[in-house]
Amino acid sequence: MSDMPLLKVRSLSKFYGNRIGCHDVGFDLWPGEVLAIVGESGSGKTTLLNCLSTRLMPSTGDVQYRMRDGDYRDLYRMSEAERRVLMRTDWGFVHQNPADGLRMTVSAGANVGERLMAVGNRHYGRIRATASEWLSRVEIETDRIDDQPRAFSGGMRQRLQIARNLVTSPRLVFMDEPTGGLDVSVQARLLDLVRGLVSDLGLSAIVVTHDLAVARLLSHRMMVMKGGHVIEHGLTDRVLDDPREPYTQLLVSSILQV
Amino acid sequence: MYVAVKGGEKAIANAHRLLADRRRGDRSLPGLTIAQLIGQLGLAVDRVMAEASLYDQSLAALALKQARGDMIEAIFLLRAYRTTLPRFGASVPLETGRMQVERRVSATYKDLPGGQLLGPTFDYTHRLLDPDLLNETAEVEEPARRDGEAEAVMRVSDILDREGLIEPDGEMPEDHVPGDLTREPMEFPMPRDLRLQALARGDEGFLLALGYSTQRGYGRTHPFVGEIRMGLVEVEFEVPELGLTLSLGEIRITECQMVNQFKGSAKAPPQFTRGYGLVFGQSERKAMSMSLVDRALRTGEFGEDVVAPAQDEEFVISHCDNVQATGFVEHLKLPHYVDFQAELDLVRRMRARHKPAEETTEHEEAAE
Amino acid sequence: MSAPHTEPVTAPESAGEAELAAYNFAYLDEQTKRMIRRAILKAIAIPGYQVPFASREMPMPYGWGTGGVQVTAAIIGPEDVLKVIDQGADDTTNAVSIRAFFQKVAAVRATTHTADATIIQTRHRIPEHTLKEGQVLVYQVPIPEPLRFLEPRETETRKMHALEEYGLMHVKLYEDIARHGRIATTYAYPVKVHGRYVMDPSPTPKFDNPKMHRSEALQLFGAGREKRIYAVPPHTDVVSLDFEDHPFEVQQFDRPCALCGATHVYLDEVVLDDRGGRMFVCSDTDYCETRQAEGHVGEMLATSEREAAE
Numbered sequence: 001m002s003d004m005p006l007l008k009v010r011s012l013s014k015f016y017g018n019r020i021g022c023h024d025v026g027f028d029l030w031p032g033e034v035l036a037i038v039g040e041s042g043s044g045k046t047t048l049l050n051c052l053s054t055r056l057m058p059s060t061g062d063v064q065y066r067m068r069d070g071d072y073r074d075l076y077r078m079s080e081a082e083r084r085v086l087m088r089t090d091w092g093f094v095h096q097n098p099a100d101g102l103r104m105t106v107s108a109g110a111n112v113g114e115r116l117m118a119v120g121n122r123h124y125g126r127i128r129a130t131a132s133e134w135l136s137r138v139e140i141e142t143d144r145i146d147d148q149p150r151a152f153s154g155g156m157r158q159r160l161q162i163a164r165n166l167v168t169s170p171r172l173v174f175m176d177e178p179t180g181g182l183d184v185s186v187q188a189r190l191l192d193l194v195r196g197l198v199s200d201l202g203l204s205a206i207v208v209t210h211d212l213a214v215a216r217l218l219s220h221r222m223m224v225m226k227g228g229h230v231i232e233h234g235l236t237d238r239v240l241d242d243p244r245e246p247y248t249q250l251l252v253s254s255i256l257q258v
Numbered sequence: 259m260y261v262a263v264k265g266g267e268k269a270i271a272n273a274h275r276l277l278a279d280r281r282r283g284d285r286s287l288p289g290l291t292i293a294q295l296i297g298q299l300g301l302a303v304d305r306v307m308a309e310a311s312l313y314d315q316s317l318a319a320l321a322l323k324q325a326r327g328d329m330i331e332a333i334f335l336l337r338a339y340r341t342t343l344p345r346f347g348a349s350v351p352l353e354t355g356r357m358q359v360e361r362r363v364s365a366t367y368k369d370l371p372g373g374q375l376l377g378p379t380f381d382y383t384h385r386l387l388d389p390d391l392l393n394e395t396a397e398v399e400e401p402a403r404r405d406g407e408a409e410a411v412m413r414v415s416d417i418l419d420r421e422g423l424i425e426p427d428g429e430m431p432e433d434h435v436p437g438d439l440t441r442e443p444m445e446f447p448m449p450r451d452l453r454l455q456a457l458a459r460g461d462e463g464f465l466l467a468l469g470y471s472t473q474r475g476y477g478r479t480h481p482f483v484g485e486i487r488m489g490l491v492e493v494e495f496e497v498p499e500l501g502l503t504l505s506l507g508e509i510r511i512t513e514c515q516m517v518n519q520f521k522g523s524a525k526a527p528p529q530f531t532r533g534y535g536l537v538f539g540q541s542e543r544k545a546m547s548m549s550l551v552d553r554a555l556r557t558g559e560f561g562e563d564v565v566a567p568a569q570d571e572e573f574v575i576s577h578c579d580n581v582q583a584t585g586f587v588e589h590l591k592l593p594h595y596v597d598f599q600a601e602l603d604l605v606r607r608m609r610a611r612h613k614p615a616e617e618t619t620e621h622e623e624a625a626e
Numbered sequence: 627m628s629a630p631h632t633e634p635v636t637a638p639e640s641a642g643e644a645e646l647a648a649y650n651f652a653y654l655d656e657q658t659k660r661m662i663r664r665a666i667l668k669a670i671a672i673p674g675y676q677v678p679f680a681s682r683e684m685p686m687p688y689g690w691g692t693g694g695v696q697v698t699a700a701i702i703g704p705e706d707v708l709k710v711i712d713q714g715a716d717d718t719t720n721a722v723s724i725r726a727f728f729q730k731v732a733a734v735r736a737t738t739h740t741a742d743a744t745i746i747q748t749r750h751r752i753p754e755h756t757l758k759e760g761q762v763l764v765y766q767v768p769i770p771e772p773l774r775f776l777e778p779r780e781t782e783t784r785k786m787h788a789l790e791e792y793g794l795m796h797v798k799l800y801e802d803i804a805r806h807g808r809i810a811t812t813y814a815y816p817v818k819v820h821g822r823y824v825m826d827p828s829p830t831p832k833f834d835n836p837k838m839h840r841s842e843a844l845q846l847f848g849a850g851r852e853k854r855i856y857a858v859p860p861h862t863d864v865v866s867l868d869f870e871d872h873p874f875e876v877q878q879f880d881r882p883c884a885l886c887g888a889t890h891v892y893l894d895e896v897v898l899d900d901r902g903g904r905m906f907v908c909s910d911t912d913y914c915e916t917r918q919a920e921g922h923v924g925e926m927l928a929t930s931e932r933e934a935a936e
């Protein structure tokens with residue numbers, strides 16, 4: 001593991017008029033590390049995720065990202081062109097609703113292959129082979145390669161979205177409630193899969209969830225948000241087993257201990 | 259022996275001769291005069307002027323006659339003429355507050371200074387066919403007249419504006435030069451002046467349907483007709499070289515000010531919002547539809563989500579022009595032999611390959 | 627059949643007859659022509675880039691060649707010799723109509739002979755006769771945006787071009803192969819120009835794509851309704867998109883032209899009767915007639931000559 005953070009976030013705030021989206025957030029994310037951002041809806045966790053992933057411009061603050069060449073770049077000072085390249089190569093974004101992250105009318109193979117083609121792969125056979133390999137990695141039968149995601153179950157769609165994001169070997173993946181709309185049994189399988197992939201690939205990830213069980217299973221570290229502020233931040237086990245803030249204690253006690 | 263089809267030129271000439279014949283119709287009947295069209299089919303003339311963006315009753319009537327009553331064809335004819343005219347500049351903004359009002363109704367106030375004036379409207383007529391018109395037997399009465407009021411009829415939006423109850427009229431920056439859709443390429447997003455231009459010459463039917471859709475819930479705006487007014491306004495042109503403003507004459511227009519759903523925030527107290535429609539001639543339906551669509555297209559200004567077709571600027575503006583639409587739809591009847599040949603060849607080849615595959619296994623993958 | 631290749635000049639209608647308007651040479655006023663020529667120059671400077679221009683209302687409907695007509699009107703001079711084709715043929719009605727328009731408003735010489743023309747306005751074909759330096763090919767374009775059917779929004783497609791985000795284009799080709807075993811795009815086949823912009827070559831059959839590559843002629847594209855002009859300057863690379871293992875291929879016809887015996891040309895299918903009888907003839911009528919005049923004889927002509935001899 002490198003001794004330099006992948007992402008350095010400093011005093012990040014986002015205001016909507018007078019309303020706080022998130023306020024004065026700062027942290028480092030290390031290569032191979034999974035950070036969970038937890039909180040109730042309206043706590044600012046999604047605003048923070050959108051700012052970090054440059055889908056939203058923050059009001060103040062900066063985020064430095066360590067590029068593959070080792071140099072840090074300020075995300076908000078990059079041109080849109082550079083950001084878009086980053087987003088389709090070095091990053092992934094897994095949406096809660098797979099329909100937002102997939103092309104629903106294009107085959108599973110093309111969904112996975114799109115990023116490869118976007119970065120210049122021009123060999124149909126190899127693109128297809130890679131897509132097929134990734135489908136099996138996310139436990140989708142390879143004979144479904146020419147089916148459209150419309151014909152897939154919710155869990156399959158979510159796994160397909162993950163494959164589509166990981167095919168270019170990104171270093172950083174953002175996930176917004178990745179198990180959101182899924183049944184409990186399907187959730188467990190998906191979490192298992194994500195945990196395996198993250199550790200196999202040495203991915204860094206930032207996962208937004210309201211579900212502490214997801215945070216426990218996936219993340220090394222977690223941040224608890226309330227009213228746009230980070231109120232507690234620490235190793236996941238520590239925060240869940242020994243919450244310091246009353247609000248965190250309330251959150252932890254309100255879920256069934258597994 | 260096979261001989262390729264020739265003689266396009268002759269076919270075209272003959273077709274046009276036949277068209278001229280059909281246009282003229284029965285030679286024993288007198289031909290329509292331009293004056294008759296202007297006098298008796300005035301609303302058709304108005305629509306042609308409005309959607310061709312050229313205020314000239316005689317030319318619009320001529321276009322209508324030449325087009326055998328086909329409105330879009332007539333609009334097209336007049337536009338193709340308009341495009342050849344030199345452009346001198348933009349007029350001084352019309353002062354509709356000083357309109358010589360022929361009709362003026364408000365749905366927001368029962369009574370108001372200047373009063374409600376029904377004017378020449380189909381409203382409240384019973385839609386019963388009138389046999390008297392078959393032979394023009396009955397004498398048509400002279401309309402009741404009274405002297406016009408010297409004073410300008412105040413606008414309903416000004417009443418609301420005085421109290422700050424409605425957002426101000428859209429203001430453009432001081433140095434803003436009004437755009438001209440017919441002289442500059444269109445780009446999105448579009449400033450409101452250009453958008454209103456596009457809507458003013460947009461297809462009445464298309465705007466009507468879009469306006470209707472907002473009422474049915476596809477992008478609701480809670481509209482009230484603040485005011486509709488129709489009448490004559492003076493068109494003035496400033497000549498900077500001479501340092502004076504010339505009057506170019508009067509034109510008849512219909513204006514609709516729609517008062518819509520109010521908006522407010524912590525900082526700004528609530529205010530009604532506006533939708534605006536202005537059309538050459540008398541066309542309330544068009545002016546009202548336009549004001550509904552204008553308001554719907556201002557969705558972004560008010561931070562509302564674009565969820566319905568009428569709110570989607572690219573969709574509305576790219577498809578509201580009936581001359582463009584009819585040209586492209588009708589171009590499908592032009593020959594496409596070459597492309598069709600290419601498709602034909604491909605489908606034949608794929609079918610040929612498909613046959614043996616079908617015979618062996620039903621589920622064989624298409625790809626190798 | 628033996629019509630002269632260069633038709634006599636038709637004088638424009640006398641100005642006195644046109645009471646409403648006296649039209650300028652080539653219909654458009656000089657200011658408009660300059661505006662269009664500026665757009666053309668910009669298009670030539672950035673090969674394959676779609677330059678927005680203030681398309682005028684033309685006296686023919688949108689979708690019927692208004693873009694091509696405006697480009698031609700902006701560049702044509704009294705010395706030019708004009709050829710107009712539609713589907714490869716000089717005598718299809720719309721080609722006849724556009725040629726007549728220019729003869730009326732510009733009094734230029736018209737020809738059907740590709741080699742004699744200085745400006746060739748076309749819809750859906752590139753002539754078989756290789757174009758030379760000094761010639762201009764003007765394409766009529768219905769939808770200039772190659773990404774349009776993948777992404778309907780102009781605001782988004784312009785961004786995709788600006789950032790060279792063309793992955794989606796290959797997604798479409800990928801889907802073709804996955805579904806049909808081959809790239810099933812037969813016309814308006816997307817090309818990359820000068821290694822930068824992906825461009826729609828207008829709905830020409832892909833058979834014609836290779837003719838665009840490093841052509842000596844200047845190629846101009848006009849889309850009137852969509853208000854765009856784009857260009858391929860002479861000697862510019864024009865590469866059809868494909869995959870390494872599914873390379874771009876043009877249509878092959880397994881028989882020669884029935885009239886002139888030409889091979890490696892694009893053929894039109896002509897249905898002869900209702901019993902499945904058909905023949906294939908050159909879509910480029912000038913090319914076919916020139917070959918016949920040179921004594922080339924296709925199968926159908928040979929048969930009829932034999933019949934006549936018997």
